[in-house]
Amino acid sequence: MIQLAFIMLVVAALGSLYRIAAGPTLADRIIALDLALISLMGGIAIDAANRGTARYMILIVVIAIIGFTATVAASRFMEVEGRERQHHAHQDPPTAAPGGSS
Amino acid sequence: MNPVSQVIVVIGVGIILLAAIGLMKLKTPYARIHAAGKASPVAFLVIAIGVIPEVGWRGGAEMVLACVALVITLPIGVHLLFRAVHVARPEHDPQLDELRAASRRSESASDT
Numbered sequence: 001m002i003q004l005a006f007i008m009l010v011v012a013a014l015g016s017l018y019r020i021a022a023g024p025t026l027a028d029r030i031i032a033l034d035l036a037l038i039s040l041m042g043g044i045a046i047d048a049a050n051r052g053t054a055r056y057m058i059l060i061v062v063i064a065i066i067g068f069t070a071t072v073a074a075s076r077f078m079e080v081e082g083r084e085r086q087h088h089a090h091q092d093p094p095t096a097a098p099g100g101s102s
Numbered sequence: 103m104n105p106v107s108q109v110i111v112v113i114g115v116g117i118i119l120l121a122a123i124g125l126m127k128l129k130t131p132y133a134r135i136h137a138a139g140k141a142s143p144v145a146f147l148v149i150a151i152g153v154i155p156e157v158g159w160r161g162g163a164e165m166v167l168a169c170v171a172l173v174i175t176l177p178i179g180v181h182l183l184f185r186a187v188h189v190a191r192p193e194h195d196p197q198l199d200e201l202r203a204a205s206r207r208s209e210s211a212s213d214t
Contacts, residue, residue: 001108005115012115015122016138025131025194027187031138032125034179038142038172039118042149045165046111049103049153054161060168064175071179075186082190 013039026078037067110152117145131187139180143172
C-alpha cells in the first residue's frame, strides 16, 4: 500500500516535470514546479509516518514557505515583463512583433 | 502503519495524481493552473489526516504547521499566477472577460 503511494507520487512528479519541460508559458512552469514540490512534501510526510519518526518533518514547513516565495517572485517577474511588452506594442504597432514563445 | 492511515494516504496521493493528469492534459494556461492549484492543498490536507496519528505529538504539530502555511500561502500564489497570465498573455483570454473590459474602461477614463 505504501509502495503504491510512492509509485503514484513518482508518476505525479514525472507529469509535472513534463509540464516544466514543455509548458508554453512561464506560468505553466511555475505551477508545475509547485505541484512537484507538493508531491515532495507528501513523500516526506509518508516516509516519516512509515518510519514512525518525526525527525525530518520540519523540512515540510521549510519547503512550503520556500515554494510560496518562489511562486510570488516568478509571477511578479512574468507580470512586469508582460506589461513592458504590451507597452512597447502599444507605442509602435507596425514594427512590434510579439508572440514569441517564452 | 495502521491500515486506515494507509488508505487515507493513498486517497491523498490519488488527488495529487489527478492534479498532475490535469496539468498534463488540459489545453489553456487558465485550465492548467486551475487543476493544479485547487487540488494540491486538499491533497496535502488528506495526506496530513492520514499521517498525523502515526508520528506522535511533535510530528503532528509540525504537520499542522505545514498545513496552515500551505493553505494560507498557496491561494495567494495561484491568484498572482492568474493575474500574471491575464497581464502577459492576452491571447488566452476567455470568452467573457470582465476584468479586461473594466481595465480598458479605467484606462480610457484616466486618458481623458
